[in-house]
Amino acid sequence: MTSYGSYRQVRLSPQRGAVSKALAKDSPLRKLDWILILAALVLSLGSALLVWSATRGRDNLTHGDPQYFLYRHLTNLVIGLALCAVVIGIGSRRFRTLVPFVYVAVMLMLVATLSPLGSTINGQHSWIQFGGGFSMQPAEFAKLAIVLGMAVILSARVDAGDREFPPDRSVFQGLVAATVPMAIVMLMPDAGSVMVMAVIVLGILLASGAANRWTFGLLLAGIGGCIAIWKLGVLSKYQIDRFAAFANPALDPSGVGYNTAQARIAIGSGGLTGKGLFHGTQTTGQFVPEQQTDFVFTVAGEELGFLGAAAILLLLGVVLWRACRIARHATDLYGTIVVAGVVAWFAFQAFENIGMCLGIMPVAGIPLPFVSYGGSSMFAVWVAIGLMQAVHSQRPIGV
């Protein structure tokens, strides 16, 4: 409880002695997982260069200012860091009490997206446009809402000491809480985000200690659902094309196949050390589409080579490793579930996004955490970092 107060002092009383206080053994700053923060920060800062390289020649997007996306990306990062700090400041336990409000707010945003307030980009009605070129993709926050909502519901009886594991009733309620936003996002339609959410739900069920039948039942239901969707032709043609062409670009050589082929050429031609920042021929020639967002990894692959691309994998690995560590040491099931949900989220999104660039996963419009350009994603992942740090901060000293 006191951590909140002292943190406040540090933040709001930058007087003499603040530095020594910040470095003191019981200082809240010392309780943060700095390796995690540093890895995420390096990823986010480094990605600014990649986003810059990918966009500085795209006059139709930058309105003639080559640094437009660099500044926007850095601005997003700063806002994300601020949100992270706020979340840490609120603290895990207090945030837990705020979860219902967060959840409802996100649901309202999602509904607003479907209403005439939302707008359509690339065939998905998943954006809310503000004036001045600002826009928001509420589906990113929905991932947070699912993590938090399920964590609160599943952990309630366990953290209260009533049960050892979440009872079926809680699991069911948690699944309902997850299904509502997933259903709305599916209507947009944003199948990619729904896929991520499904994986988050699975990760949470796994980490919560819920009975195995839930996890496996859900997996079977998911597989059955996929088969049903395939057979019943629910997906539109472009979605099926996109899905199929990743494995065989020849299926759709001018569309999705072209994108994945160009992405692979960009990465493959980078070799060990890459062509040098700003010197990628695939990047400067704009052969890879959506290169600052979905395909940002190809910039690293082409211009920084295997060393640069592997460094991104390594940094993501550090983030996930530290997150798993936090999950294991969390003082309550709520904390464990929140962090495990975030781990599932980050891991799957990274695997899907990079796998798509490498041609081993189907194409889906999913951003690479910390790296892809995009405010909503950047805010969401840094809020997630904040949540994990808050969980980490309340661990016993010495862990």
Added chain:
Amino acid sequence: MSNIPETGRTRRVTIRLVVLQILVLSLLATLGGRLWYLQIRSASEYTAKATGNHIREVVEPAVRGEILDASGRILAANEARLVVSVSRTSLLQQKDGGKGVLGRLAEVLGMPAKDIQEKVRLCDAKTPQPCWNGSPYQPIPVTKEATTQQAMQIMERREDFPGVTAQPTAVRHYTGVEGANAAQVLGYLSPVTDEEVTKSADKTGRERYLPADQIGRAGLESVYDSDLRGTAGITSLEVDNLGRVIGTAGTVEAQPGNNLVTSIDARVQKVTEDNLLQAMADARKVLDKNTNRNYEADSGAAVVMDVHTGRIVAMASAPSYDPNLWQGGITGKDYQALTSKESNFPLLNRAIQGQSAPGSTFKVVSTAAAAQAGYSLTGNYPCPSSLTIGGREFKNYESQGYGSITLERALEVSCDTVFYGLAYDQWMKDGGIKPKKDPGDWFFKTAHQFGLGAKTGIDLPAEAPGRVPDRQWKQSFYDNNKDAWCRQAEKGGKEYSDLIAKENCVDGNVLRAGDAVNYAIGQGDTLVTPLQMARIYSALANGGTLYRPTIGKAVMSPGGELVREIAPHEDGKLPTEAKTLEYIDQATAGVVATGTAAWKFTGAGWPQGKIELHAKTGTAEVEGKQTTSYLTTYSRDYAIVMTISQGGTGSGGSGDAVRRIYQALYGVDDKGNVDTAKALLTKPQAELPKFGPDGTAIVKPAAYTYERPAFADPAQPTGSAAYWTAAGPALEPTRSTWNGSSGRGR
């Protein structure tokens, strides 16, 4: 909140968290492995793809080298033409598939829209000419004869003509210098196909041909394509995904192709062509007593060879065509005409592809064979009017007998029965119908040694090898046809051909007496090309050396420097002793002086005392057709061979024409006066032409203008149209059984 456990984890949760962690790490490891595979293992493959992606090569085609005659006159040149091309890619982007653009273009160019549409469609199995057989991404030339005004109209209204360009372009032009046609010798160009472009790639994947290239398809253009081609200039531009240029990666200047100097003399070529056509026209006015209609003279060929080098001074084939028809893509109508039976296949070079029996011109080979077999050159041999061999009667030409005569006289008067007798004698010595194990076969052996039955190796494509019908051939022919013969025989028909089939079915592989004697006078299944005969008679003239015939003499750089000389190549010596050669020399001179060719040479004013000519006439019989006229001759410097299918006798069909060629070469007038000032070429041009500093050949002005005798044939107007001779079967005779083509030579 005091009841909150120290940690929120039970054992189950801990295990599951470990599982989650392992899952996460394995996902990352998968990505790492795939990354390694793409970036380290497959890096070179993707690097190549990336280069291909962002580098666009703008190609400036190399100017093709010229083909020159021996004095440096240009036979094949390049002309700047305004070429209007259409890009299919742009057309297909139009809403109407480009119909509107092509329609407007047709209006500007004054061509029917249908013509343009046909020109830009792609060739495939179902599409008849005209169509485009080059790369679909390459601009397709629609016309190469646009006027400046038309080009301006197109370039000023660019929005009306998307994908249409009008540019000056170098176009192959066959000059017809000095009136020489030489279409089959020069060959032609046509666009390269995609397949050829792909095939031309070297080890590094660099393609030697460009999609816009034309390549030599026939004649010298084909054989010397790599010399003439040059190297295209390439500017490598860096482009983005929309093809917008964002930089230049490098430039390679175009290297013009080398020039080819040939041994052809344009003026002699013209004389040869004219006289061949004249001879054919004349033959059509002569009544063939055997068929009781005029000779058809459907096709013919003539070769003038330098006897000391084997170089070709002139080579004519009739019917011929205008090689400029290929310029700018041949029209469908023209292509059909060139490949139809109606036109009698003018693309064929009958001097190297036309095979026929040589008739009595073969007797020089038989004489040499007899000498090798040990028959006395001074002895006398009976020349009755006919001989009965194997129950069949073999007659002399017009059933004339000369009593007992020497081989020399037998050559002069072309006595068949003398050679029948010799061949029969040899055949008997070799075991007759039951051949010895190791027969002498002198007549066949000698023919092979004279280079018959094999390609001469001339620097022209698709040469025919001819055929020596020896025992081996007889056997292989039998093996291939036995079944058919036996099937026909089984039907038990009583027709003549049924009886032959029955006989052939039983022992068609055996060389019979009739085969042997017929072969000795150049009949039966013997096939030769005019070039093979020219090579043999050259060897007789030069003392026995068989040269490999050549037309290319030297490859010169565009600057006029020698790149490569194509030196005469000795393929071997005739197997004949010097005294036998002298003997034949004398006999063939006798043919001109007092023999079968005398009426067309000494009898027509040829000054044999001043310029000695040697000749042998041949009249080959072909079943179902009129006789083939064959005349093989040589002087000290030249061998001239002319043959006309269905053209009458050797001397009657070709005598005047060959004499007139010699007259032109040596400056002899019709009365036999020699004026070397009026000679076209008393000796073959030995030196290469001189080249000026700009790389163009310096052509010495001719000392006088050759006046060719008036060309007279009402049915065949002069000029290029004269080459379009009337229909008639191809030169090669249909194969006939020996029974059917018992030959009579003269």
